[in-house]
Amino acid sequence: MKRFKGFVIKEFYHIFRDYRTMVILFGMPLVQIMLFGFAITTEINNAGIAILDNSKDATTQKICNKLLSSGYFKLEANLTDYKEIEPSFRKGKIKEVIIFENNFAQKLETEKKADIQIVADASDPNTASLLTSYTTNIINNYQLELMKTRQLPMQINPEVKMLYNEELKSVFMFVPGTITVLLMLISAMMTSISITREKELGTMEILLASPLKPIQIVVGKVVPYVFISFMIAVIILVLGFTVFGMPVQGSLFLLMGECLLFILMALSLGILISTVTQTQQTAMMISMFALMLPTILLSGFIFPIENMPLPLQIFSNIVPPKWFIIIIKNIMLKGVGLAYIWKETLIILGMTVFFIALSVKKFKIRLG
Amino acid sequence: MSEIAISVNNLSKKYGDITAINNLSFEINKGELFGFIGPDGAGKTTLFRILCTLLLPDTGSASLCSFDAVKDYKKIRNIIGYMPGKFxxxxxxxxxxxxxxxxxxxxxxxxENYDLIRDIYIQIEPFKTRQAGKLSGGMKQKLALCCAMIHKPEVLVLDEPTTGVDAVSRKEFWEMLRKLKESGITIIVSTPYMDEASLCDRVALIQGGNIMSTDTPENIISQFDTALYAVKTHSMYQMMLDLKDWNQTETAYLFGQYMHLTIKDKDNNTIEAYLKSKSHKDIEIKQITPNIEDAFMRLMSK
Incomplete structure (x- = not known):
C-alpha cells in the first residue's frame, strides 16, 4: 500500500509540474463551454416572420398583435396561400411562418379548441427552436388570459413543424455534450499518454523490473486522473448553471455518480489504448481519432442519431458517450431517477468492466 | 569455491530472423564484478533484459540467486537493481x-539504506532539488546508479552505464563499482569500451550473440599468442592501405598514433622491408606488450 501511495504521489508530481498541460486541462472546459454557450445565439430580436391568416378574425388579430409587440418578431409578409410559404422561406428573410386555421375564433368558441401551425426554418436549428418556443409561449400566455376572463377551458394548439431539420435538438445540449467530450478526452487521452510516456522514456522498464505489481502501476496511473476529471465535471456543471442557467432537475448525487462511472469507463479505455501502443504519439492519435470523433459526431451531441444512416445508427450503440449523453440529459433536463436510466447505466458499467478486463489481460509483465 | 550468483545455460533469443543471443552459457560468482564487452548489437542488452525478467528467452534457462528468470520473476524483481542503457x-x-x-x-x-549509496550520493547531493532532466550526463548516471541500488539489491545489472559519459566521470564511475563490489554485491556490467574490461574481475567478450571468451582480464591478455608490433611512418593513411593489401598481415588497426600489427611471419624485418618497398619514410617499428584491447581485437578477428 505504501508503494502504491508513493506511486500515486509521483503521478501527481508529473501532472502538476507540467504547467502547459495543466493550463489546457483546466482552461479547456472554460473555453469550450463559453464557445458553445455564446456561439449559440440565445437572444432573439426582430426575427422576420410571415403570417398566413386563413381566418382573419378578432382572435387571430389579437394573437398576431401580441406576437409582434413582444419585440422578438418582425412581420415581413402577410401570406394568403400555403403555396407562398416555401418561396418566402427561400428568400431567406423570414425564419418562421405562423398559420391560423380557417374559422379560428369560431372554432375556439364552439369546439373550445383551435389550431395554429408554426413552421420554422430549421436550417439554423438553434434559432428555430428558440423562435418556436417563444411563439408557443406567447400563444400559451394569451390562452391563459382568455381562460381567466371567460372562466371556460379553451385550448389553442400550437403545432410546431420544423422545416429542413425535423429532429431539432435542445440548446441545452451543449452542457451535457461538453461534459461528455471533455471527460472522454481528458480521461482516455491523458491516461494513455501518461502510460506510453513511461514506455517511451524507458522508465517502464525499471518499473517492470521492480516488485510493483501491474495492477498497482495501472491503478496508480488512473487515480490522479479520476480526481482531475471529476473536478472538471464539477467546473462545467457550475459554469453551466451560473453562466447559462443550465438547471439540474434531478438528483445531483446521481448525476455525480454517473459522471464518476463514465470517467472510470473512459480511463479504462485509455489504459486499453496504452497497452496496445508504444509511443505517446500513437496513443494520442488513437485517442483523437478513435475516441474524439465518434464522441462528437456519433453520440448525438451535435448530430441527432435518428437522422443518421442506419449503419451509423447501429454503430452509435457501441459509442459509450451516446449512452452517457442520454443519462445526463435525462437527469439534468427531465429530472428522472435511476429507475429510468438503469439500462444506460448498466451498458456503461458493462463497457467499463469489459475494458478493464481486456486491459488487464493485455498488460504485459515483460517488454516486447 | 564461491557461491554462484548467476547461472545461464544454453540461452538463445531471436527477434524474427535475427539471432540476438545464441546458445550462451556462463556462471557468475557471488560478489563478482563481471563485465560483458562487445560492440553495439552484440546482444548485451537482450541478455541483460532476460536476466532482469523483462524478456523471455526462446530456449535455455537463466537463474539469479537460484531463482528461475522465467518462473520466479516476481522474486527476482525484488532482489535485483537494474539500470537500463537509456537514462x-x-x-x-x-x-x-x-x-x-x-x-x-x-x-x-x-x-534506511543511506550508507550504501552515501559515497555516490554525496557527489550529487548539492543538486538534490534539481530536476533529473537538467543534470549533466555523468550526474545522471550517478543518480541512476543510486536509484538502482537504493533497495540494497543482491545483484546489480548495469547496461552500458558509461556510454556517453565523459572520461573523468567514467573513471569515477568504475571506482564506485569497485567500492560497491567490496560490500558483497554481485555486479554485472556491459560496455562497448574495451579499456574498461581491465577493471572487471572477469570479462566475457560478446560478439554477434556469441561469447568469444570468458576469463580474467590478465588471462585474456596472456592468451595473446603472437608478437605485436606498433608501426608508424610519415603517411599513416597510405600505410594502412598498404598493410591491408599485404599478404603477411594478420590484423592491422589504428591505435592512437600507431598501427598495431600482427603478421604471419615470425621475422619483424620483413615489415620494414615491405614498407620500404612501398616507399614509406620515417619508419618506426617496435614490439609491444599487448593490452586488453589488442587481445579482444585478436579474438574478434579469429
Whole structure:
C-alpha cells in the first residue's frame, strides 16, 4: 500500500509540474463551454416572420398583435396561400411562418379548441427552436388570459413543424455534450499518454523490473486522473448553471455518480489504448481519432442519431458517450431517477468492466 | 569455491530472423564484478533484459540467486537493481524525489539504506532539488546508479552505464563499482569500451550473440599468442592501405598514433622491408606488450 501511495504521489508530481498541460486541462472546459454557450445565439430580436391568416378574425388579430409587440418578431409578409410559404422561406428573410386555421375564433368558441401551425426554418436549428418556443409561449400566455376572463377551458394548439431539420435538438445540449467530450478526452487521452510516456522514456522498464505489481502501476496511473476529471465535471456543471442557467432537475448525487462511472469507463479505455501502443504519439492519435470523433459526431451531441444512416445508427450503440449523453440529459433536463436510466447505466458499467478486463489481460509483465 | 550468483545455460533469443543471443552459457560468482564487452548489437542488452525478467528467452534457462528468470520473476524483481542503457529516470522529478520514489516502490526508504549509496550520493547531493532532466550526463548516471541500488539489491545489472559519459566521470564511475563490489554485491556490467574490461574481475567478450571468451582480464591478455608490433611512418593513411593489401598481415588497426600489427611471419624485418618497398619514410617499428584491447581485437578477428 505504501508503494502504491508513493506511486500515486509521483503521478501527481508529473501532472502538476507540467504547467502547459495543466493550463489546457483546466482552461479547456472554460473555453469550450463559453464557445458553445455564446456561439449559440440565445437572444432573439426582430426575427422576420410571415403570417398566413386563413381566418382573419378578432382572435387571430389579437394573437398576431401580441406576437409582434413582444419585440422578438418582425412581420415581413402577410401570406394568403400555403403555396407562398416555401418561396418566402427561400428568400431567406423570414425564419418562421405562423398559420391560423380557417374559422379560428369560431372554432375556439364552439369546439373550445383551435389550431395554429408554426413552421420554422430549421436550417439554423438553434434559432428555430428558440423562435418556436417563444411563439408557443406567447400563444400559451394569451390562452391563459382568455381562460381567466371567460372562466371556460379553451385550448389553442400550437403545432410546431420544423422545416429542413425535423429532429431539432435542445440548446441545452451543449452542457451535457461538453461534459461528455471533455471527460472522454481528458480521461482516455491523458491516461494513455501518461502510460506510453513511461514506455517511451524507458522508465517502464525499471518499473517492470521492480516488485510493483501491474495492477498497482495501472491503478496508480488512473487515480490522479479520476480526481482531475471529476473536478472538471464539477467546473462545467457550475459554469453551466451560473453562466447559462443550465438547471439540474434531478438528483445531483446521481448525476455525480454517473459522471464518476463514465470517467472510470473512459480511463479504462485509455489504459486499453496504452497497452496496445508504444509511443505517446500513437496513443494520442488513437485517442483523437478513435475516441474524439465518434464522441462528437456519433453520440448525438451535435448530430441527432435518428437522422443518421442506419449503419451509423447501429454503430452509435457501441459509442459509450451516446449512452452517457442520454443519462445526463435525462437527469439534468427531465429530472428522472435511476429507475429510468438503469439500462444506460448498466451498458456503461458493462463497457467499463469489459475494458478493464481486456486491459488487464493485455498488460504485459515483460517488454516486447 | 564461491557461491554462484548467476547461472545461464544454453540461452538463445531471436527477434524474427535475427539471432540476438545464441546458445550462451556462463556462471557468475557471488560478489563478482563481471563485465560483458562487445560492440553495439552484440546482444548485451537482450541478455541483460532476460536476466532482469523483462524478456523471455526462446530456449535455455537463466537463474539469479537460484531463482528461475522465467518462473520466479516476481522474486527476482525484488532482489535485483537494474539500470537500463537509456537514462530511465523521471526527468521532471528532482534528484531527491527520484531517489525516494524508487526507495518506496522497493519498500524501503532513503534513510534506511543511506550508507550504501552515501559515497555516490554525496557527489550529487548539492543538486538534490534539481530536476533529473537538467543534470549533466555523468550526474545522471550517478543518480541512476543510486536509484538502482537504493533497495540494497543482491545483484546489480548495469547496461552500458558509461556510454556517453565523459572520461573523468567514467573513471569515477568504475571506482564506485569497485567500492560497491567490496560490500558483497554481485555486479554485472556491459560496455562497448574495451579499456574498461581491465577493471572487471572477469570479462566475457560478446560478439554477434556469441561469447568469444570468458576469463580474467590478465588471462585474456596472456592468451595473446603472437608478437605485436606498433608501426608508424610519415603517411599513416597510405600505410594502412598498404598493410591491408599485404599478404603477411594478420590484423592491422589504428591505435592512437600507431598501427598495431600482427603478421604471419615470425621475422619483424620483413615489415620494414615491405614498407620500404612501398616507399614509406620515417619508419618506426617496435614490439609491444599487448593490452586488453589488442587481445579482444585478436579474438574478434579469429
Amino acid at each position: 530511465s529516470l523521471y526527468q521532471d522529478l528532482s534528484v531527491e524525489e527520484n531517489l525516494s520514489f524508487f526507495a518506496t516502490i522497493f519498500g524501503t526508504t532513503l534513510e
